[in-house]
Amino acid sequence: MDGSVEKVGTVPVEIREAWAVRHGEAAARRLVEAENFADAMKAAAIPENTADTYSKGWKVWQRFCAEQGLPETEGTRGALVAFVAWMLDHGRKTPGPGGARGYAPSSANSHLTAVIAGLRDPAIVKGNHQPNPAPRDAHAEARARIESIATQLAKSGERRGRGQALAADLDNLHRIAEACDDTLVGRRDLALVLTGFHFASRASEVAGLLLADVTVHPQGLKVAVVTGKTRHSVRTAKIPRNLDEPELCAPSAWERWLAAYGATDPRAAAFPRIDRWGHIGGSMSPDSVTAAVARIAQRSRVPIRWTGHSLRSGLATEGRKNGKDPINIADQGGWARNSKSMLEYMRRADEWDDNAAAGLRRSPKGNS
Template sequence: MADNLPAPARAADRPLLPAEFDDQLRARLAALDAASDKHARDLRPGNTVRSYASDWKTWTAFCQQLQIPLTAATRGTLCAFVDYLWTRERRAATTIDRKLAGVSVTLRRDYGIALNKEDTKSARELLKDYQRRAAEAEEPARGRGKAPAMRVEVLRQIVAKCSDDIFGVRDRAMLLLGFALAARRAELAGLRLRNVIRDADGHGLLVHVTVSKTSPRTVPVPYGQDPATCPVRAWETWVEKAQLADPDRHAFRAIHASGSVQPKGITPQRVGDIITAAGARARIPVLFTGHSVRSGMATEARRAGKDRKAIAKVTGHKPNSAVLDGYMQIVDQWGEQDNALVGLL
């Protein structure tokens, strides 16, 4: 019976262990890693790349002052980095948190160093302590704060003030489609004509948001009840007036002072400027930013009773996202189920 047992596996029959890789195989694997890193960088939105570069520049200046290597990201140096940004540079808490994330990404990507989670947790706990002390001392808030949400009633006023020339047609389409997509500045700037498709059954548009801070998403945009604020009609008018045809070119373009539509797209910064200017043109006493259409859509959808999962599909958030919670709280704080005081007094 023992004669029927399979023979023990020979060393040549099993997969090689990493320690057994030869130099040629290691070189091939390193080339694959490099290609993967390049592919990820190429797909990463431009504003994210710029943010990481800015974060690393700040980290470099900090390390030079302490005369420590750039790779010395220990618990002590990360906490000292937070102190440096809060005390010396007086940065906003959101900026400091983002810079910690940016340094972490660059160390992992360029140096193969993964930060210890407990170390980064300690740095962020220190940041929370600074925030708490600042609040207790009633210090002025740092940074710009959250972008004001563009409510639907205000959006109506803003698009009504957009002119009927080519500039106004573009701005109206950008505002309404941006609201419908809960779009970030970079997402609107990154849209290509091929990303916006008419639904085959005539329900509206299918918009593939491929340039995103998080993950790409497809948003079904239906026709609006009011033609004046319908994102589908506004988009179709823009395409017709601008004579957009090349699917590989940008959906929203620069326009010459003469009114001629240019082949090049507009930058994320320009998207924000257009949204801010549109609000000012309508004499709205709020300084809207590029993020206002995004926060406005999430807030207004919640006010209308839409399910948070449905909202998350449009915004691209995870259903349990803390950022999405921030939008929800604006509305839910007055709801009977979420406010323990409702009906008590």
Template sequence: MNTLQPQPRPAGSATTVTGFPVSHTAVDHTLSPAARAAVEAGVPASTRRAYAADWQGFTAWCASVGRVALPATARTVTEYAAHLTVTPSVKTGRPLAPSSIERVLTAIRSMHKAADVVAPETSGARKVLAGRREELALAHDPAATVRKATPALPAEIRRMLAGLDRASLAGMRDAVLVLLGYATAARSSELAALNIGDVTETAEGLVVTVYRRKIKKHTETAVPYGSNPATCPVRATRALLAALAEHGRTSGPLLVRIDRHGRLAPPIRRGGRAIGDPEGRMTAEAVADVVTRLAGAAGLPGDWSGHSLRRGFATAARRQGHALERIGRHGGWADGSRALLGYLEDADQWTENPVVGL
């Protein structure tokens, strides 16, 4: 089933507008393929894939136990939540974490809304999750806590860069990936989407046009020169751009695939077919892998991912005393972002600790 395809209501359904009867036909409740595709484009591809997989799991379970998936009852959803808390998943061999089951509930409700069907009540299912969270917490199970990326702070970034061969094309690219990703507080997908033309050098530094996917808008993010040349994002980006130009690349993706032989944008084939971006653009997953690899090579403990750069920026900026609004607008967070507030609370736990002075 298409994740966002609404089903038409019966022809002739009636309502009233300002007291006058209106009769809708099936056409009024139908979307054209073009309009449906436009709606789907407003939902991130990763979210669509996750919801589709969650919905497939729910419908398969409903079929196996003789329940109706669409429209589902509140008790069916509660029963499914209880099932997920005790059933090992194929991927990990453990039951899903409560946060993952929360996403499943959201997917089920989204599918109902997309089908123009009243979404089931989930209060019972969420009580199941509350009980599961407490059970995990009392057992000191790591699944009881929300997984957070380790923030990449300046000291960690210096260690990550120390092992790079900055004379090689791959080393130049990885340095820009880390430094520009940190300075712009970009997500992995936003970094991967950057083109050479999105970077403009000025007397003060760089202006980087970043498409912020969560708020669906471009931001022109100012990146000043760093005081230390080794960790200066402006100098690192300038070096990479010059190297790319020597290879005839003055447009296209900024961050590109480079193999172990130093070949730029080598072709990738699977089953005899070419795969991957033809211009060699790195994927968001590849960008995150670079961060994880560099942190591992530097011997840094923690849970490292592409999000470590974004979280590290917010934490370090807050510790330097910058205002929430400036941090949020620089990094493209939505006003009142709960994620950003969480990062700032982490930064404030020492500087604003209520125990100090007691």
């Protein structure tokens, strides 16, 4: 049983036929068109990287259901808990870091979220099934199972997955500034890293930038992020000029790159691909941005492995170290002001300076 349902567009045939009986053929046809239009609008509103994440998670669920002989349209308590246990035990197709066949808890949680979303709204995962939301207590128990296993793994010292991205920091940004030469690639790389760092970019946000999205002002740059993942991350970030450390000045790096780039079409990619012969191509993909950041860092002899997300975590971490207001950091990076991930980056910055065990001393005599 594959859970497939005969449809007209995205509307099941039996619903279309019921509309025809109640309202007539012409009205039924218009209702179907309206439903299909609404689904298309919803799909267009989902960021590409989110849709890709949900699609990958749904495929893991389909693989589990096929292996266990379960219908993929039933997110029961038992099915979801069994899915989580399967993922954490041996769900990976190929071994991960250290030879682990189970997913990291964070990945299992991401795949579970995709399944819950896909059961609720098939269009999210491009599924051909009727909506059948999982009961809230069912996925709550499945998430509790993930938390329990994560605790057990931590106690045993087993590490799965890559963990959180290591934050970009100012010392290593100086290394990159020194290593990026005055070639076309060198100018692009420096502008990409410095601009991405200063608006706490995701790789997908850098990849989505067009020339029209980056404007130069006397005080610095304005970066219109229109491909953000959430409503908070669709924003216009302002990057002031850095007169104290000009080698880390993102607006200056952008201006030097723009002069070398020479493009005038506002629809051109802000940071395009450049091949080994210096030929400029189209937009970089998010994966290409991640690979470029890692390559730039390695070439600059940055001693820790950076990823595309290092730029995002780096601004929160360095901003906190420099005493910036958390609200301003959240607004610059497109986080919700109570974002758990942003607060985690800040805790890294505070782990020594604002440590509860730091600088303890006896109270003066006479004080209770």
